Amino acid sequence: MSQRIADWTKGEQAIIFQTCTSCDHVQYFHRAFCAACGAAGPREQRASGKGMVYATSLVCRAATPEARAHVPYNILLVDCAEGFRMMAHGENDLAIGDSVTASFKPFAGKLVPFFTKKA
């Protein structure tokens, strides 16, 4: 099986997704297999970072001191152009349906995907 490509969960400024080589199913959470058909070794690719806001929730009450330093922060679900959905941060004024592009921003000791409105 091919080496796992590091993404933001491993400290790299990248969003990685997987495509099944046998059924074309697209998945975001990394696995050694396709969750739809079970085929091993789905192909890993770097996502474009383009997407559309599916849902938002502005967090005003955080549970840890590290997160509290960032309050309020906007948690998003973004439908990415490549056909998978991901959770990320984004500008506080984003609305459902906005076209957005990913960048990365420090949050509670980590770099996390941060979406802004596409210019």
Add this chain to the structure above:
Amino acid sequence: MSFITGVGLTSYGKHEGSSSLDLMSKAAQLALDDAGLKRAEIDGILCGYSTVSPHIMLATVFAEHFGIRPSYAHAVQVGGATGLAMTMLAHHLVTSGVCRNVLVVGGENRLTGQSRDASIQALAQVGHPDYEVPLGPTIPAYYGLVATRYMHEYGVTDEDLAEFAVLMRVHACTHPGAQFHEPITVADVMASKPVAMPLKLLDCCPVSDGGAAFVISRERTGEAGVRIRGCAQAHTHQHVTAAPALSELGAEISIARAREATGLAISDVRYAAIYDSFTITLAMLLEDLGLAGRGEAAARVRSGHFSRDGAMPLNTHGGLLSYGHCGVGGAMAHLVEAHLQMTGRAANRQVKDASIALLHGDGGVLSSHVSMFLEQVR
């Protein structure tokens, strides 16, 4: 056939100095007394979990502590759906002949046993450890995401959601065991502190101490009979990132299966006991289950449809939102209240007809669902 022969419920709120086992024991004793059964007659034990006192074998810890040597015992973990999932399992254990009397118990000192931050943090772990939790979401944020989407698709407003908090508080005000007894208005909900928008403090259930228990039996032990008519589950995902479209969520699937299993229709239901961790949860579940049309549940609250004297009395004890939420026991209070209503013991909260009750529980972020129909037998 299976019967709910006894129920037990503590008050919810602060139980300073009580452990999770204390609260479980208190509720269990109340349920045994209510069923008129002795410890030796209990041959099955199902219990939930405690985030304050986690244990890999909580059912036997409880059995030893309470003084029972059952022939069947283990814990069950399905988040907020645990209480009804245990009841469903007890129903099957009893009807298949494995057990005669199953004690189902949940209880936790979640409010006084740990800090509020620790509770929020522990619960946020239902999120994905790599792809969600590092982003600092909380349970209200997971539901906040679902809420903005639901409001966007069905035109539901913040004020609509507030109606559910107000209704649950009205009901809690008539129950001495509820955590909150101060009446609130839609304006109070709207003005309450933002937690995870669109959810504000009064859109969220509290953290509570408390315990609840029931006995599920093969035979009736008293005159009043409440029978489990049938139940079903559905599990579509764990993480909100992996949730299906709003029109394909598990509540619709589990209620369809439960209707199929019982031959009952929503029009047969006279009392509703529906999971209400947040106002959005209650609004969505009522609409997913068919107790209101899409986007119409709030209007039904305003018209009194879900009030004690309405056509479909709902959570007459005040629900998680105002009776309180102590974890596994939280939604078990819904079943206890349904049982009291069905056996004519709900005192000043008594509804005129609770002959068929629909119960629905949700765990995770609308991840796990259990739907159950109870029937009054005379």
